[in-house]
Amino acid sequence: MEKITNISPDWQKWILDNLARGCTAQSLIDVMVEKNFDPMFASAIVFHFSTAHKGNIGPVAVAQLGSQPAVSNVKDKIHSNGNTYSYEAPRFKSGNVIHTHDRDIQVMGRVDKPYIAVLDNVLSHDECDELVRLSQARLKRSTIVDPTTGKDAVIEERTSYGTFFHVNENEFIARLDRRIAELMNWPVENGEGLQILNYKVGGEYKPHFDYFPEHDPGSKVHLNNGGQRVSTLVMYLNDVEEGGATVFPELGMTVGPKKGAAVYFEYTNSKNQVDPLTLHGGLPVLQGEKWIATKWMRQRRFG
Numbered sequence: 001m002e003k004i005t006n007i008s009p010d011w012q013k014w015i016l017d018n019l020a021r022g023c024t025a026q027s028l029i030d031v032m033v034e035k036n037f038d039p040m041f042a043s044a045i046v047f048h049f050s051t052a053h054k055g056n057i058g059p060v061a062v063a064q065l066g067s068q069p070a071v072s073n074v075k076d077k078i079h080s081n082g083n084t085y086s087y088e089a090p091r092f093k094s095g096n097v098i099h100t101h102d103r104d105i106q107v108m109g110r111v112d113k114p115y116i117a118v119l120d121n122v123l124s125h126d127e128c129d130e131l132v133r134l135s136q137a138r139l140k141r142s143t144i145v146d147p148t149t150g151k152d153a154v155i156e157e158r159t160s161y162g163t164f165f166h167v168n169e170n171e172f173i174a175r176l177d178r179r180i181a182e183l184m185n186w187p188v189e190n191g192e193g194l195q196i197l198n199y200k201v202g203g204e205y206k207p208h209f210d211y212f213p214e215h216d217p218g219s220k221v222h223l224n225n226g227g228q229r230v231s232t233l234v235m236y237l238n239d240v241e242e243g244g245a246t247v248f249p250e251l252g253m254t255v256g257p258k259k260g261a262a263v264y265f266e267y268t269n270s271k272n273q274v275d276p277l278t279l280h281g282g283l284p285v286l287q288g289e290k291w292i293a294t295k296w297m298r299q300r301r302f303g
C-alpha cells in the first residue's frame, strides 16, 4: 500500500493536542508509521509541529512545510523547540580558511546549531568541468532508499539524474576524495563514493534528511555498512541561471549554487542522535541546469 505523505486537519490537530499533552515526538511518529504514514514524512511533520507548538505557530504555517520556512526566528526555535539532539563540538575546523593538501578553501558563512558551513573555492572550475564531463555518459535517474524495503526507488520527489564514482576510482577522483576528507575532517575510508547529480529545468530534491531514520525498516541494511551518515558536503559544479538553491526549511535559509562553492552540514553526534534541523532539499531549477557533487560521510569505514 502507498505510504501517506500528506497531512489532514484531523491529523494536524491530533499531533498538536498530543504534543500539548507532553507526548514525545517519537511516540507520535511511531503511531503515524503504524497508520501507514511514510516514516520520513512523519518525522519531518511531527518535528515541524513540535517547533510550531512551542513557538505558538498555528497549523496554517505548518501546512507550508517543504515549500517555505514557516518560522523565521531561528534562535527562538533552537532554544524552545522539541529538538532533543545534543550538540557537540563540530567536526568541522574553525578559521576563515581551511587548508588541505592541495587547496585553500574559504569559509564564507557558518551556522552553529545545526552546524552548517558555506564554502568557496572547494573545486577549481576545471575540476567542476571534468566531473561533469566524466559523468555525462553514465547519468541515470536518481533514486532514494525505500524506507520499507531499503532498496533503491525512483520517486517524484527526486527528479534528478546522477551517477557516482567509487572512492579513489582514479587519480583525479582520489585527489578530490582526499581534499574533501581533509575538509570534512573525517577519514577518506568513511566516505561514500562521490555522487554526481544533474537537475534540468523543474528538477528538484524535496526536503529530506541525509541520515537513515532508525525506525525505517529499510535503513537497517544501510546502517550495517559503515553505520549512520554523519555529515554531507554538497559541491556546486556550475552556476545556475535561476533557482536550484539548497534550502534548509527549518532554518529559513538557502544557499545559492555557485560553481566551485559548497555547503557542508553535520547531523549525527557521538551518542548516535540525529539532528532533524538539518532537513534540506534542492529547490527546483527555474532556468538553465544544475550540477552538484555530494559526499556523504559515515560513522565508520564504508564499503
Ligand SMILES: O=C(O)CCC(=O)C(=O)O
Pocket (backbone or CB within 6 Å): 205, 210, 232, 234, 244, 245, 246, 247, 280, 281, 282, 283, 292, 294
Ligand atoms: O541539490 C541540492 O542542493 C541538495 C542535494 C542533496 O540534498 C543531496 O545530495 O543529499
Ligand SMILES: [Fe+2]
Pocket (backbone or CB within 6 Å): 208, 209, 210, 232, 280
Ligand atoms: Fe540531501
